[in-house]
Amino acid sequence: MREILVALAGSPNVGKSTLFNRITGGNVHVANWAGVTLQRYEGSLSYSGRRLRIVDLPGTYSLSARDLGEKVALDFIINEKPDVLVIVVDATELEKSLYLAVESMELYGKVVIALNMMDAAEKRGIHINFDGLERSLDVPVVPISALKGIGIGKLMRAILEVAEGRAGRKEPLRVDYDGLERYIAKLSELDHGNYPARWAALKILEGSIPP
Numbered sequence: 001m002r003e004i005l006v007a008l009a010g011s012p013n014v015g016k017s018t019l020f021n022r023i024t025g026g027n028v029h030v031a032n033w034a035g036v037t038l039q040r041y042e043g044s045l046s047y048s049g050r051r052l053r054i055v056d057l058p059g060t061y062s063l064s065a066r067d068l069g070e071k072v073a074l075d076f077i078i079n080e081k082p083d084v085l086v087i088v089v090d091a092t093e094l095e096k097s098l099y100l101a102v103e104s105m106e107l108y109g110k111v112v113i114a115l116n117m118m119d120a121a122e123k124r125g126i127h128i129n130f131d132g133l134e135r136s137l138d139v140p141v142v143p144i145s146a147l148k149g150i151g152i153g154k155l156m157r158a159i160l161e162v163a164e165g166r167a168g169r170k171e172p173l174r175v176d177y178d179g180l181e182r183y184i185a186k187l188s189e190l191d192h193g194n195y196p197a198r199w200a201a202l203k204i205l206e207g208s209i210p211p
Contacts, residue, residue, distance in 0.1 A: 010088035019146035064208035105173035
């Protein structure tokens, strides 16, 4: 059976690297991303009879390729096509963190959302409807605490289910932008290279990439 490639994405300070270390158990290889000075962290492990390679993408607030970290993360997702993209979000600031999650799902379908820092959220009296969020987004949503190791087993099972096509989306998320749809359709007809046509059209309208 071939190795499963898993990429971890998330904004700075959401506990992504803590989760990476928790999953890999310190079995980590450190190098630089090709052509840049940003460090690349990669680890591997065996889980439930499968071999997994975990790549910790640079922390980024979006995938708009405005800075080096965003470009590295975007290029990896587009070119390497991981079997699973795990979006780590901060459960104490869910609305802020979900921007990257939705943006990522518009780009890529095979996503798992890891709601990190759930222990801190509960202490603050924050209650999240996991099932409702999962139904709305149509991807696995797993509450965890990377620091305390809570929910990691459930997260790993969700990763395997998505990698093997037993859960999650088969295609990227499609948000209806109402009045913008005619412009999106027109821009989608252009040649966008490796970028998915609809996603590239959205980024052109956003001003993130040139037409």
